[in-house]
Amino acid sequence: MRTQSHTLRFAFATAVAFGTAVAASPASAEVSYKGKRVQLIVASGAGGGTDRIGRLVAQYMEKYLPGKPTIVVKNMGSGGGKIRAANYLMNKVKPDGLTFMQSDNTVIQPGTLRRRSARYDPRKFHFIGSLNRGGSILFIRKDAVKRLKDKSAKPVIVAAISGTRSWQAMPMWGAEFFGWNVRWIPGYRGSGSMNKAIRQGEIDVFATNNAYIIDELVKDGVVELLVQDGQQMGGKVVRRPTYKSVPTLTEMLNKKGIPKISWQGYRQMAGPSAVDKWMGMAPGTPKAHVEAYRKAYKASVNDPAFLKVARKQFSKEIFHIPGSEVAAMVNEIHNAPPEAIDYAEGLKKKYGLAAFKKKKKKKKKKKDS
Template sequence: MRTLFAIGACLTLAGGAPAWAADDFYAGKTVRVYLSGSAGGGYDGYGRLLGRHIAKHLPGEPTVVGVNMSGAGGRKLANYLYNAAPKDGTAIAIIHNTTVYDAMYGEPSVKFDASRFYWLGSLDSFTPISFVWHTSGVRSLADAKDREVAVGATGAGSSSFQYPNLLNNVLGTKFKIVTGYKGSPEMYRAMEQEETHGMMGTPWAQMRSRYMRWLKEDKVNILVQFGRKKNPDLLAVPLIMNFARSEDERKLFNFIFAGLDFSRPFLAPPGVPAERVATLRAAFDAAAADPELLAEARKAKRNVNPLSGAEVQAMVNEIYATPPALVKQAQEVLFGKK
């Protein structure tokens, strides 16, 4: 089930109040929602969306503030949350879904074990796309095998870095990765100014809601959609799974793209008391179903397809159970290691 607790209906005290109402820990406190992207990006938007609505579903209705902490494709924030953030339930975060894989790939800057975080839930699953600017001279992945195409990226932990490497190493394309951008707004500007030719890993929902004019004006060409199944809006766009030439490549793609099922994940650091994790998860579920949050999301053209913390935790555990040989192969194709 996507909702773990029905507020006011389950886990009640003898007097009829919700069980967590007895915990007044949050009264007068400030809860910080850390955001692993720059202002204006997708993670920032979803993090602030939850932050504006979760307080009323926490006992004591604490103050909730958003704090941006971008860098290294989400690893900077994950390291902070794991090692330095308060472990009392006053610090939660939304991080890049690809951050789950970083420790498995042996990334040296990783100072966390993603399986030990407490996953609170995810607000959406999404379909990342690869697209190029109309002046690039590229209209398909086949074209990208014949000429160099510069694409912007944040850091090695992000899909903007990993996906072009995947295409280069598995399919033989010639994407040139330009790193150092803080987030998607900066990468969009770089493409419009023709510093780069395109982007990888942009959620289709973000393109549809904010940059549909580019498609209508033929300013961009969508080359491929990433994921384990096609988005209904993109039936004419090739799916990465269909480029698999063997069962081994299909298994590789399936592992790499499993994390897309929880694309806007929220989490708390290890060490938070179990009863407070349950409170945070219940508040997340209630906020994700809150009519006011849903109305704001529709107005901002943000999809909300929530998963519970238990569901996300199970998916993370499944990813961490992947055979080492397959993990090593994924690492090689995503990071360009031959």
């Protein structure tokens, strides 16, 4: 990475020049990236959360990958760039272990796969691991709390970007099973604009996993915390450590008991956010490479120096999900029957959010992939 990579390159050149190349350690005997240039594709524009997390991890991966390769970071656009990058990983990247990707939960949502531009299957990716910053917390303006359960009152307004964010599952299932009196207004540009709108009273509800935004809103007495996505640890959904008093929607739904299809629909929509910022490799990458990357990733994200910076920059509660577990989570999400996805997309449509029908041209999709 940047200066560090130049130093590394220089150090490497010096080592070769003096004929003192260090022998590979036994652990990395199978694969080594010595003297190689490894590419990290970041599925977002420079500067966003996905980009910063990817670049930070990459700095440590350089140290922990066998043979200490140079890692070059390449950004692939923003917004739609996520899909472009996923398509690229699926169809273009050589599975030679010299390219890996940093992306986020948007591209592993089944709903996203129904977009015209999506030409990939996340189940085929080899996941290296993921960093979760803590699940989203849904909050409501204090002056709107009373109206939430009172169907005769004016509906509570939920902001949405375009219905693609997985936290929308919370108000949707809330409306469906807990009688929430809500109305959606999609079209906001991001957390910043929703943050302002909730302070102004233009909207009443939105969710984020950004502890800074949540804590400031609570401190200023604007909102009350309502429910959370929680986070998945060892296959179980648990509450975020710093927001222990806020129930997860999973708990609430379990208590209530809902039809199976609806439950599956919720899981496939909310599940991806439990993965959060993942790293992965192209389909067909040899196992030895995947294992080497998983090992290096684990070592990187547990490095005390990494954790110190990551906790400062991203979240105090940031935690590591191993690659195998990410793969299992993604499989669970995508093995949901199409009816479950239809159910969730149907709810989105019912509440005026962006929804996608199943792709018509299935044959073409197969050909592309």
